[in-house]
Amino acid sequence: MPRLRAVLLLVAGGLLPGPPASGTNGLAVDPADPRLAARPELKARIAGSAHGYFRFVNTAFALEACAAFADIVDEFPDANLHGDAHVEQYTVTNRGQGLSDFDDCTEGKPIIDLVRFGTSLVLAARERGWDDEERAILAKFLESYEGALKNPNRLPTRPDLGWELRRSFGWDHAAALRQAHEFIDAAPLPPESFAQTAAEFAVLIRFQRDDFPPHFFDVKRVGALRMGVGSALDEKYLILFEGPTTADNDDLIVEAKQIRDLSGNPCLRTDVKASRILSGEELIAYEPFLYSAVVPRGNKFFWIHDWTDDYREASIAEALRSADDLEDIAYDAGVQLGRAHPKRPDRSFDKDRQRATRKAVIRHRARIRATVFQLAERTEAAWRTFNEAAGRLPND
Numbered sequence: 001m002p003r004l005r006a007v008l009l010l011v012a013g014g015l016l017p018g019p020p021a022s023g024t025n026g027l028a029v030d031p032a033d034p035r036l037a038a039r040p041e042l043k044a045r046i047a048g049s050a051h052g053y054f055r056f057v058n059t060a061f062a063l064e065a066c067a068a069f070a071d072i073v074d075e076f077p078d079a080n081l082h083g084d085a086h087v088e089q090y091t092v093t094n095r096g097q098g099l100s101d102f103d104d105c106t107e108g109k110p111i112i113d114l115v116r117f118g119t120s121l122v123l124a125a126r127e128r129g130w131d132d133e134e135r136a137i138l139a140k141f142l143e144s145y146e147g148a149l150k151n152p153n154r155l156p157t158r159p160d161l162g163w164e165l166r167r168s169f170g171w172d173h174a175a176a177l178r179q180a181h182e183f184i185d186a187a188p189l190p191p192e193s194f195a196q197t198a199a200e201f202a203v204l205i206r207f208q209r210d211d212f213p214p215h216f217f218d219v220k221r222v223g224a225l226r227m228g229v230g231s232a233l234d235e236k237y238l239i240l241f242e243g244p245t246t247a248d249n250d251d252l253i254v255e256a257k258q259i260r261d262l263s264g265n266p267c268l269r270t271d272v273k274a275s276r277i278l279s280g281e282e283l284i285a286y287e288p289f290l291y292s293a294v295v296p297r298g299n300k301f302f303w304i305h306d307w308t309d310d311y312r313e314a315s316i317a318e319a320l321r322s323a324d325d326l327e328d329i330a331y332d333a334g335v336q337l338g339r340a341h342p343k344r345p346d347r348s349f350d351k352d353r354q355r356a357t358r359k360a361v362i363r364h365r366a367r368i369r370a371t372v373f374q375l376a377e378r379t380e381a382a383w384r385t386f387n388e389a390a391g392r393l394p395n396d
Contacts, residue, residue, distance in 0.1 A: 066267035086120035105280020148338025159328035184223030
C-alpha cells in the first residue's frame with residue numbers, strides 16, 4: 001500500500017504519465033497533438049463517439065481506474081488481465097468468438113478489466129440510446145463474472161449475435177488476401193527488411209510443430225499497418241508468408257505489433273516480460289491464434305500472430321441490433337474473464353485466487369459500479385471537450 005500511494009503521488013505530480021493536477025480531467029487529449037494532425041482518420045474516429053474516444057485513452061483510463069481503488073487495491077489478488085477489455089474487442093471469427101486482441105495482456109489487479117469493460121458497456125448503451133438498460137447490462141456482466149469465479153466450469157451461453165455475424169462470412173481466403181494486399185499497398189516495405197524477424201518467428205513456430213515445408217515462412221510482401229484506435233499510434237506491420245505452397249492463393253497473413261510498455265500503473269505488475277501477451281492469450285482466449293510468438297526486432301519486441309479469413313468485431317454502430325445483444329456480450333465476456341483471471345500458468349484454476357477475488361468483488365461491488373459510472377461521465381466530458389477544442393482549430 002505505501003508503494004501504491006507513492007506512485008500515485010508521482011503520477012499526480014506529473015512525473016509519470018497519468019492524471020494531471022486536481023480540477024482537470026486525466027482522460028484529456030489535445031486535438032492539436034501533431035500525431036493526430038498526421039492521422040485525420042484517427043482523429044475523426046476519436047471525435048466520432050465517446051466510446052471511440054474511450055478506446056484511444058486506454059492507458060490513461062487504466063491509471064484512473066487504478067487510482068479509484070488506491071485505498072483498497074491490496075484486497076484484490078493479482079489476476080491474468082486482458083488489459084484493454086471493451087465491447088468492440090468482442091470478435092467473431094471463422095474459428096470462434098469472444099474477447100480478442102491481447103496486446104495489453106499482463107498480470108495485475110482485476111479491477112482494471114472490470115472497470116474498463118463495465119464502462120465500455122455503459123458508453124455503448126448510451127451511444128445506441130439504451131440508457132434505460134445500462135444498469136441491467138452492467139449487472140449482467142458483474143453477475144456472470146462472479147458466477148464464473150464461483151463455478152468456472154459452467155459453460156457460457158454464446159450470444160446469438162455471433163451466429164448472425166458468421167452467416168455473413170465469405171469463408172474465402174482469396175478475399176482475405178485481396179484485403180491484405182490493399183493494406184500493404186498503402187505503405188509497402190522491402191521484404192528483406194523483415195527477413196531476420198521472420199526467421200526468428202519461424203524458429204519459434206517450428207519448435208512447436210515440425211510439419212512446415214522449408215519455404216513456409218519466406219516473406220513475400222510486408223507493409224506498415226495503420227489500423228485500430230487504442231493501438232493506432234503503435235508500430236505495426238502486415239506480412240505475407242509463402243505458406244503451404246509456392247502458389248499465390250494460400251499465403252499466410254500475419255500481423256506484427258510492437259509490444260507497448262505498460263510500466264507506470266501501480267495496479268499492473270512490472271516484472272512480467274514481453275511474453276505476457278502469449279501467456280494472456282493462452283489463458284483468456286476461447287480460441288488462441290494458430291501462429292503466435294513474441295519476436296525481437298532491433299531493440300523492440302513484437303507480437304506476431306495470424307489473421308483469420310473472416311473477422312467481425314461487435315461494432316456498436318453496426319453490429320449490435322438491440323440491448324439484448326449487448327447484454328448477451330456482457331454475460332459472455334463476464335464468464336470469459338471470470339474463468340481466466342484466477343488461472344495458473346498451466347490453465348488449471350487456482351481456487352484460493354478464485355475465492356479471494358470473488359470475496360473482494362462482492363464486498364466492493366457497489367464501489368465498482370459507482371466507479372464505472374463516474375468514469376463513463378468523465379470520458380464523455382473529456383470527449384466533449386476534445387470536440388469543442390477541435391472545432392476551434394484551423395482546418396487540418
